[in-house]
Amino acid sequence: MQKEIEKIYEDGIILVINKPSGLVVxxxxxxxxxxxxxxxEEDYFLKSLESGVNLDEEYVNRSGIVHRLDKDTSGVLVAAxxxxxxxxxxxxxKERNILKEYIAVVHNRVEDEIIEINAPLGRNPNTPLKIAVVSDGxxxxxxxxxxxxxEIELEANKITYTLVKVLPKTGRTHQIRIHLAAIGHPIAGDTIYCSNNLLKVDENLFKRLMLHARFLxxxxxxTHEFQRFEAPLPKEFLL
Structure with missing residues (x-):
């Protein structure tokens, strides 16, 4: 396996890795x-696909990858x-029996200790390539x-960020990023859902999207045992 991929756990059934930021799934x-x-496929267990064994079509098409993380999100990912x-x-x-926990660095001061967001998501009617909060989503x-x-000092100004734990109960595309932006706390380094002004500040402090899948x-x-896997926080999150 490539040296940039950190293996968290492996047995004959599953592989759990710590996906680095910047790698497309x-x-x-x-x-x-x-x-x-x-x-x-090339460097690891799925070389067996070349053997011509009749395997499940979706399993082959997705190379055993069960779920996705955005390109610039790092953290725990499982492959079968x-x-x-x-x-x-x-x-x-699909049945939402999986527990996911993310860590994010977001803009501005988060006032409430706990926030629960219930906001449907769908294609942005004004920009179809983007996802947005929409009533019929x-x-x-x-x-x-x-x-x-x-608080970080930057050119005589104090910039306020908040470190948060995020627990998504559903798994929509860009869900965490959109929900946090929708409540006024876009994730630092988010080139899609941050304003240009905020990104100009971020680029002096962060070199990536500040979202990490810490636990799965x-x-x-x-074995049917309930297992918890952790991808340690990257150094950028140790604020």
């Missing part, structure tokens, strides 16, 4: 670079090493817990 027509999918494990974990995600629920405020908990497909 799935191949697409809009991405020409090497993806996590390529790495798993068998079609049976893939189908089991996909069902667990798919249900999306996110819980936010304040960890601490941080799920039932193991074979």
């Amino acid at each position: 799935n191949r697409s027509n809009t991405n020409s670079g090497r993806t996590l999918q390529d790495i798993l 090493k068998t079609p049976e494990a893939f189908q089991f974990l996909q069902k667990e995600f 798919k249900p999306a629920f996110t819980k936010v817990e304040k960890i601490k405020e941080v 908990s799920f039932t193991h497909p074979k």
